Amino acid sequence: MMHSSAVPAERRALPLWFRAGLIVLVSRLVLLAIYWYWKNTVGSDDGPFTALFQWDSGWYTSVAENGYIGEAGIVSDGQASWAFFPLVPLLEGFFTRLTGLPIRAVGVLMNSLLLYLITWWGARYILRLDLGERQATIFMLLVNFGPYNVYYSTLYTEAAFVLLVCLTLYCLQTRHWLLMGVFGALAGATRNTGIFLAFAVPLWCLLTYVEQPDPLHKKGVKDFVCWVLQKPRLILGTFLMPMGFFLYIRYLDHLLGDGMAFMHVQYAWEKAVGNPFLELWKGLLDIGSESFIQATCTLLCLYLFAHQAMRRRPEAVVTLLFILVPLSTTVIGMTRYVLCSFPILLEASHLLCQKSRLSRVFWAFFLFAFGVGTTLKWFEGAQVMI
Amino acid sequence: MEKKKIATYVVCYGLAAAMLAFYLCTLYRGLHPHPSGEYRSYYLQQELSVWPGKDGLDIVRGQAIRSDSETAAPDQIAGHILREVDNHNKAVPNGWEYVQDKGYCITGWSVRLLFEGQPDTSYQGALTLETPEPGGEVTLFVNGEQVAFAEVSGTECTVEFETAVLPKDGRMELEIVLGGDMATPVSVKELIFT
Numbered sequence: 001m002m003h004s005s006a007v008p009a010e011r012r013a014l015p016l017w018f019r020a021g022l023i024v025l026v027s028r029l030v031l032l033a034i035y036w037y038w039k040n041t042v043g044s045d046d047g048p049f050t051a052l053f054q055w056d057s058g059w060y061t062s063v064a065e066n067g068y069i070g071e072a073g074i075v076s077d078g079q080a081s082w083a084f085f086p087l088v089p090l091l092e093g094f095f096t097r098l099t100g101l102p103i104r105a106v107g108v109l110m111n112s113l114l115l116y117l118i119t120w121w122g123a124r125y126i127l128r129l130d131l132g133e134r135q136a137t138i139f140m141l142l143v144n145f146g147p148y149n150v151y152y153s154t155l156y157t158e159a160a161f162v163l164l165v166c167l168t169l170y171c172l173q174t175r176h177w178l179l180m181g182v183f184g185a186l187a188g189a190t191r192n193t194g195i196f197l198a199f200a201v202p203l204w205c206l207l208t209y210v211e212q213p214d215p216l217h218k219k220g221v222k223d224f225v226c227w228v229l230q231k232p233r234l235i236l237g238t239f240l241m242p243m244g245f246f247l248y249i250r251y252l253d254h255l256l257g258d259g260m261a262f263m264h265v266q267y268a269w270e271k272a273v274g275n276p277f278l279e280l281w282k283g284l285l286d287i288g289s290e291s292f293i294q295a296t297c298t299l300l301c302l303y304l305f306a307h308q309a310m311r312r313r314p315e316a317v318v319t320l321l322f323i324l325v326p327l328s329t330t331v332i333g334m335t336r337y338v339l340c341s342f343p344i345l346l347e348a349s350h351l352l353c354q355k356s357r358l359s360r361v362f363w364a365f366f367l368f369a370f371g372v373g374t375t376l377k378w379f380e381g382a383q384v385m386i
Numbered sequence: 387m388e389k390k391k392i393a394t395y396v397v398c399y400g401l402a403a404a405m406l407a408f409y410l411c412t413l414y415r416g417l418h419p420h421p422s423g424e425y426r427s428y429y430l431q432q433e434l435s436v437w438p439g440k441d442g443l444d445i446v447r448g449q450a451i452r453s454d455s456e457t458a459a460p461d462q463i464a465g466h467i468l469r470e471v472d473n474h475n476k477a478v479p480n481g482w483e484y485v486q487d488k489g490y491c492i493t494g495w496s497v498r499l500l501f502e503g504q505p506d507t508s509y510q511g512a513l514t515l516e517t518p519e520p521g522g523e524v525t526l527f528v529n530g531e532q533v534a535f536a537e538v539s540g541t542e543c544t545v546e547f548e549t550a551v552l553p554k555d556g557r558m559e560l561e562i563v564l565g566g567d568m569a570t571p572v573s574v575k576e577l578i579f580t
Contacts, residue, residue, distance in 0.1 A: 071425060071440040076457045078428060078437040232398030239402040246412045256425065259416030264429040268437070 016127070020120035020140060027144035028112060031153055034372055038379045049104040051379045052154050055386050059084050060155040061103050064093030070255050078268030082252055082261050087189040087244070088157045107155035114159035115152040118166060119143055122342065125170045130346065131353060138360075139349035147370040148339045150378045158340040161190045165342040168197050168241070169315055172204055177233045181240025189244030192262060193337075196321040198241045201234070204314035266329060276327035283331035290384050294334045298327060301338040304347040311350075315343040333386055423502045423555070434500065438465025443502040445509060445558070445579050453574040454489035463490055463574055468498040468559070483571060491571030492562065499577075501558040508551050513562070514544045514575040522568020527561040529553070538568060542575070 013019070035048050044051065063081050066073075074080045095110055096103045122143060123136035143149065143162075151158040164187035171180035187194035209224050228234065253259035266272070283295025301323055309316040319341070326337045338344055352363055378385045419430065424443050428434045438458045442465045451463055458465030467490070470480045481494025492515075503509055515524065517538060526534040526547050534547035552558055564572060 071422060074437050074440075076437060232395045236398040236402050239405045242409060243405065246409050249416050250412050253412070253415050253419075257421035258419035258425065258429070259412060260419065261429070267429055267432055 013133075016123055016136075017120050020116060020123060023140050023144050024112070024116045024119050027115070027149070028153075030145065031150070031375065034375045035379065038376055042380075044379075049102070049108055052108055052150075053104045054154070054378060054381050056084070057104070057107070057155040060089040060092065060107070060157075063089035064096065064103055064155075068251075068255060078265075080261075080265050080268070082256070083265045083269075085157070085189060085191055085194075085262070086248060086251075087186060088160045089155075091160075092155060104155070108153055111152055111154065111156075111159040114163050115144070118152070118159060118163045118342075121163065121170065122166050122345070125166055126346070126349070129170070129173055131350060135349050135353040138352050139345060141364070142345055142349055142352075142367065145371050146339070146345075146367045148336055148374050149371050150375040151336060151340050154378075157190050158336070161187060161194065162340060162342045162345070164190060164194070165197060165318070169200060169318070169342070171237075172200060173314065175234075177231070177237030178240070179237075181237035181243075184237075184241030185244040187244065188242055188246075189248060192245070193322055193325050195242050195245040196325065197318060198238060199317045199321060200314050201238045201241075203317045205234075207312055207314055271329040273328050276324045279327055279329075279331045291331050293384070294331045297335045298323060298331065298338055301341075301344050304344055304351070307351065308343065308347045313347075315346060319343040319347065336385075423557070427500060433468050434465065435467055435469045436464045443500060445501050445503040447509075447579055449578070451577040452489065453491075456484050456490075463499065463577065466499040466501060468500050485571060485573070488571070488573045491573045492564065493570050495565070496561060496563045499560045499562070501560065501579075503552050503556045503558050503579075505554045505556045506551050507556075508549050509558070509579045510546070510548045511560075511577065511579045512544055512546045513577050514542065516542045516573045516575050517569055518571070519569040521566065522564060523566035524568070525563040525565065527559075527563065529557070529559050530561075537566070 014022075032048065035051055038044070039046070039051070059081055062073075063084055063086065068082050068086070092103055092107050092110060095101075096106045099106060101109075119140045122139050126136040126139055127133065143152070152162075164183050168180055168183040168187055171177065171183060184194070184197045187197055205228050206224070209227055210219065248262070249259035252261040255261075258264060263273075280295050280298055283291040284299070286292050286295075301319075305316060305319040305323065308319055322341050322343065323334075323338055327334060352360060355363065374385065419426075421430070422440070424438050424440065427443065428437050436456075436458045439460070442458055442460065446460065449461055451461055451466075453463040455462045456464055467482055481492060481497040482490050483493045485491050513524075513526065515538070518541070520538065520540050522538045524534075524536045524538060524543065524545050525532060526545060528547070528549040529552075531550055533549060534545050536543055536545045549558065564570070
């Protein structure tokens with residue numbers, strides 16, 4: 001008979017998929033409660049799906065309903081839909097046609113399902129590859145009730161991207177490399193930063209090679225290269241990862257004659273690629289402004305990156321790139337990119353689980369209040385939530 | 387087992403090589419874009435403040451172009467205004483100002499407009515300006531060559547010009563230079579090509 005301490009924690013408690021479902025269900029009820037509070041406070045007639053339909057939701061709807069239109073689809077200020085990568089809006093369009101429901105409802109329901117998958121698989125990731133039960137629970141709560149969690153309930157790409165990054169990194173470390181390639185390719189078709197997932201592979205290879213015990217062979221560069229090249233599925237999976245990104249470039253080249261249109265169109269939003277640290281510094285100097293808040297959150301996440309790097313985690317390189325790439329254009333909007341990022345949520349949950357009980361309770365209240373505040377701001381259509 | 391291992395290597399490396407070739411080819415095409423003239427001027431060279439619209443830079447003979455709208459349209463000047471590329475505020479078309487009831491007015495001493503015509507073709511044009519006070523001079527250049535000069539005696543003047551044959555890309559840069567203490571803002575009443 002198995003001793004209870006030898007039974008994995010996952011089996012002693014309720015099944016993980018069930019716990020994740022309960023947490024997501026409660027988070028939906030909390031979201032509805034916040035919506036109800038906001039609706040009664042401001043006296044709005046908007047239904048919940050309409051209240052969640054803000055800012056770039058219109059762009060995603062346009063791609064979902066009409067696809068990408070060429071130059072004829074450019075609006076007068078030069079903005080165009082090809083700044084928004086295709087996977088999520090095309091899925092939303094597909095389910096809209098399949099179910100007959102309006103897209104604002106489909107977007108919310110589809111992303112709520114993706115949130116469930118993030119909650120479940122993110123916890124599985126932690127149970128298998130990081131500290132374990134307590135961190136997994138904190139992760140599940142952070143994703144569902146933490147800051148900016150409202151984005152996982154909109155038409156935006158946050159839910160899909162976080163899930164795909166989680167699955168890609170999971171498959172990398174559990175050596176399901178072909179699946180890693182598939183999920184990485186889908187991530188590249190969801191957001192431009194998805195292509196940078198490929199950088200996790202060489203770092204994981206290096207860390208794994210260095211850490212594996214092999215007293216018979218002296219470790220060196222040549223031996224490392226041979227070690228990597230002897231894994232053909234890893235090579236194929238890695239080369240598959242950029243496919244989604246490059247297919248989109250090819251499509252834009254066919255549509256407009258410019259494969260990098262997703263980058264060039266940023267001119268219409270007055271964004272130009274610059275020095276990310278300079279953007280951060282400018283934000284920090286503008287004390288009290290929206291830029292200052294965004295820059296401070298970014299700085300906090302850079303601290304989380306440093307902590308993750310010191311732990312020699314393969315996710316660290318992805319964390320850094322997911323911060324620096326969007327920061328190179330502007331500090332505005334950074335809180336969304338950094339606080340809805342799987343590697344950062346992973347590290348935040350790791351740090352929190354090592355705090356004292358009192359500290360965890362304090363952080364729980366603070367982060368929950370932050371989450372409620374950002375959800376209310378979203379319903380208001382506040383510019384800080386773009 | 388050995389055959390299966392070799393087959394795995396061949397398939398995996400073969401597919402990886404094919405994908406690499408696809409990525410390199412796609413990257414090359416991405417770094418050498420071939421869009422329309424309007425797209426190139428607005429997004430790639432960032433020399434326009436306002437998106438001119440599909441085929442919006444095309445010269446239409448006989449169509450009068452006015453300046454009474456801030457947004458681009460086939461008969462409006464907004465989409466043709468060239469800006470200084472190193473000015474990070476793209477919304478500001480250098481040397482121009484949009485004035486209510488008057489439309490786009492010239493406030494600087496030199497401004498440029500961009501058009502796209504037929505290659506190896508010349509055009510005749512007439513530019514009508516309105517100034518707040520009489521006096522001043524107007525010089526017109528097309529693609530760097532002077533094509534007209536006029537002294538402004540009243541508050542309205544029409545300057546006629548003829549361009550040289552346009553180059554292979556059909557690009558026409560019309561530069562309007564104000565001089566002789568001309569009072570500003572100078573509104574562009576009409577520009578017409580024949």
